[in-house]
Amino acid sequence: MKYNFFFTAGYPKLNSTLQIIDALQKCQVDFIEIGMPYSDPLADGPTIQESSKIALNNGMTIDLLFKQLHAIPFKLTSKLILMGYLNPVLQYGYENFCSQCALNNIYGLIIPDLTLEDYKQDFKKYADKYNIKLIFLITPDTPKKRIIQIDKASSGFLYIVSSTGTTGKEANLIDCIPFLKSLQVMKLRNQKFIGFGIKSKDQIDLLSPYIDGVIIGTAFIKALQGKPNLNKAIRNFVSPIVQN
Amino acid sequence: MATKIGFPDSKGYYGKYGGAIIPELLFGNIHELKKNYLKIMNTPSFKKEFNFLLKNYVGRPSPLYFAQNLSKKYQAQIFLKREDLNHTGSHKINNTIGQILIAKKLKKTKIIAETGAGQHGVATATVCALMGLECNIYMGAKDIERQASNYARMKMLGAQVIPATSGSKTLKDATNEAIRAWINEPLSTHYIIGSVVGPAPYPDMVTRFQSVISKEIKSQLSEYGFKKPDFLIACIGGGSNAAGTFFHFLNEPKTKLIGVEAAGLGIESGKSAATLILGRFGVLHGSKTILMQDKDGQITEPHSISAGLDYPGIGPLHPFLKDIKRAQYISATDMEAVEAGLELTKLEGIIPALESAHALAALKKIAFKKNACVVISLSGRGDKDLETYQNYLKK
Ligand SMILES: Cc1ncc(COP(=O)(O)O)c(C=O)c1O
Numbered sequence: 043m044k045y046n047f048f049f050t051a052g053y054p055k056l057n058s059t060l061q062i063i064d065a066l067q068k069c070q071v072d073f074i075e076i077g078m079p080y081s082d083p084l085a086d087g088p089t090i091q092e093s094s095k096i097a098l099n100n101g102m103t104i105d106l107l108f109k110q111l112h113a114i115p116f117k118l119t120s121k122l123i124l125m126g127y128l129n130p131v132l133q134y135g136y137e138n139f140c141s142q143c144a145l146n147n148i149y150g151l152i153i154p155d156l157t158l159e160d161y162k163q164d165f166k167k168y169a170d171k172y173n174i175k176l177i178f179l180i181t182p183d184t185p186k187k188r189i190i191q192i193d194k195a196s197s198g199f200l201y202i203v204s205s206t207g208t209t210g211k212e213a214n215l216i217d218c219i220p221f222l223k224s225l226q227v228m229k230l231r232n233q234k235f236i237g238f239g240i241k242s243k244d245q246i247d248l249l250s251p252y253i254d255g256v257i258i259g260t261a262f263i264k265a266l267q268g269k270p271n272l273n274k275a276i277r278n279f280v281s282p283i284v285q286n
Numbered sequence: 287m288a289t290k291i292g293f294p295d296s297k298g299y300y301g302k303y304g305g306a307i308i309p310e311l312l313f314g315n316i317h318e319l320k321k322n323y324l325k326i327m328n329t330p331s332f333k334k335e336f337n338f339l340l341k342n343y344v345g346r347p348s349p350l351y352f353a354q355n356l357s358k359k360y361q362a363q364i365f366l367k368r369e370d371l372n373h374t375g376s377h378k379i380n381n382t383i384g385q386i387l388i389a390k391k392l393k394k395t396k397i398i399a400e401t402g403a404g405q406h407g408v409a410t411a412t413v414c415a416l417m418g419l420e421c422n423i424y425m426g427a428k429d430i431e432r433q434a435s436n437y438a439r440m441k442m443l444g445a446q447v448i449p450a451t452s453g454s455k456t457l458k459d460a461t462n463e464a465i466r467a468w469i470n471e472p473l474s475t476h477y478i479i480g481s482v483v484g485p486a487p488y489p490d491m492v493t494r495f496q497s498v499i500s501k502e503i504k505s506q507l508s509e510y511g512f513k514k515p516d517f518l519i520a521c522i523g524g525g526s527n528a529a530g531t532f533f534h535f536l537n538e539p540k541t542k543l544i545g546v547e548a549a550g551l552g553i554e555s556g557k558s559a560a561t562l563i564l565g566r567f568g569v570l571h572g573s574k575t576i577l578m579q580d581k582d583g584q585i586t587e588p589h590s591i592s593a594g595l596d597y598p599g600i601g602p603l604h605p606f607l608k609d610i611k612r613a614q615y616i617s618a619t620d621m622e623a624v625e626a627g628l629e630l631t632k633l634e635g636i637i638p639a640l641e642s643a644h645a646l647a648a649l650k651k652i653a654f655k656k657n658a659c660v661v662i663s664l665s666g667r668g669d670k671d672l673e674t675y676q677n678y679l680k681k
Binding site for chain 2: 091105
């Protein structure tokens with residue numbers, strides 16, 4: 043099982059970014075997904091909305107995030123993924139953005155409102171040029187034909203949304219098992235990571251026969267809320283999940 | 287129509303504006319709507335029911351009123367398209383009637399909508415009451431306060447009104463919440479967007495429903511003996527009453543089309559909603575358009591005295607019409623709008639909505655030839671704005 047933990051850059055403090063990456067690496071997570079905060083995060087529920095708002099108030103920007111990542115003093119052992127909405131990336135400039143990603147050890151991108159069609163037309167050339175992987179989402183409502191197209195365009199892994207909804211919504215994960223089984227017979231080329239509503243070891247054990255990895259976002263942000271000792275909070279939340 | 291200005295291409299683009307820029311989570315809903323909306327709108331049974339309701343429930347055609355006193359003052363022949371006389375008090379109901387019929391054909395059981403001034407919310411709650419569908423309306427907390435009477439109307443009509451408490455607590459934030467709600471319960475729910483904004487096919491669908499305004503203007507003007515107007519003027523929030531007012535004249539180049547945005551306290555004041563002047567190309571609420579944003583691409587918070595115009599984006603048709611120079615876009619400040627509203631009240635005995643008052647304010651800003659034929663979209667009535675007018679009069 044592989045693990046991807048999500049947090050919002052600039053939350054809880056402007057300078058928390060490197061500390062959180064370091065602490066997550068020490069728990070041996072495979073992927074660290076860093077959210078670029080946005081004023082209008084449409085696919086996110088209240089927890090991630092709030093963390094984005096605080097991060098923006100703290101002064102986080104894409105430029106500053108790249109500067110922070112550039113100054114990482116330790117060896118990277120986890121893969122870094124950036125997650126964010128299209129408009130700030132569009133304003134930054136697609137090529138400029140991809141080249142900065144390459145300079146700062148970014149493995150892949152998750153941009154929920156970058157559609158497959160726009161990706162192929164406007165974005166792919168730069169992602170390819172700078173060797174940045176694009177991770178796309180599918181949901182239990184995505185038609186089979188489209189899943190195959192999305193799997194073809196995706197690299198890194200395929201992001202399976204457990205049930206259609208915004209992030210942090212309570213999900214009854216048993217309900218998505220038939221969908222996960224149907225994906226197994228499709229012989230997709232990407233590894234399958236599941237996210238949205240994942241928060242405990244029990245849930246992960248239940249899903250593990252059908253998937254390659256899990257993405258934990260809202261629950262992790264909640265674990266950071268109001269914690270004076272971030273290292274300890276991260277260790278306490280992440281270790282029991284990651285340990286086999 | 288000879289040329290096709292006014293229609294998007296097969297992917298929902300007007301030039302470089304529009305499209306369906308949505309998270310995969312909404313793909314199913316949008317795809318279903320895109321596949322079906324024109325098919326449904328073109329069936330005889332739909333047309334029959336839509337036209338029946340517009341006539342007998344909404345009260346259409348709305349009058350085209352020759353405003354004699356206003357005309358004398360401005361030395362022009364000024365007509366008011368009286369959308370304020372529609373049932374529920376604005377043009378918004380033209381669209382909600384159309385969309386509720388589509389929702390029914392798609393077998394949806396629940397409706398959600400955003401609202402700014404509350405006019406679209408009331409129009410949505412009204413058609414939901416009529417059709418017996420569950421209705422959730424998202425409204426900015428600030429707008430609930432400044433449009434209290436519409437809030438009360440929606441509740442009385444049986445809608446649940448959910449305050450949006452993020453950002454500037456106005457129309458943009460209500461729209462965010464409505465889209466999130468749609469993501470959270472997609473398949474049984476139809477989202478009735480209230481303007482020509484949002485992902486394709488909404489801008490086209492709403493434009494078509496509102497185009498009844500210009501269709502009527504055309505035939506009503508000819509009854510007055512005019513072939514076509516010299517000017518058509520409408521206010522712009524998302525741009526639906528303007529789209530409807532312009533639509534059947536888009537390919538009549540002699541008719542000048544004027545959209546009036548809300549300048550708030552002034553273009554340079556930092557408290558404005560004049561999107562086409564202050565905005566840049568980007569993505570908002572599912573379409574590529576012009577929007578107000580900072581250098582990092584974060585959406586900035588607009589301001590207007592008028593809740594219906596207090597929006598940082600604009601429907602994709604309008605920047606397209608601006609780029610091809612088919613329409614011209616100007617702005618009016620809070621103060622100019624209030625004064626224009628008070629002027630209409632005194633001269634013609636009509637209290638306009640603050641949104642529509644922005645269109646009236648254009649009379650002082652455009653140079654027209656003597657006796658030019660000017661049609662202004664009076665998109666709504668001012669009952670909801672009495673308190674704001676009163677506060678101004680007290681000053
Ligand atoms: C009376 C009236 N006019 C105009 C508008 C602005 O919307 P649009 O630009 O879509 O016509 C509103 C919106 O609430 C309104 O209530």
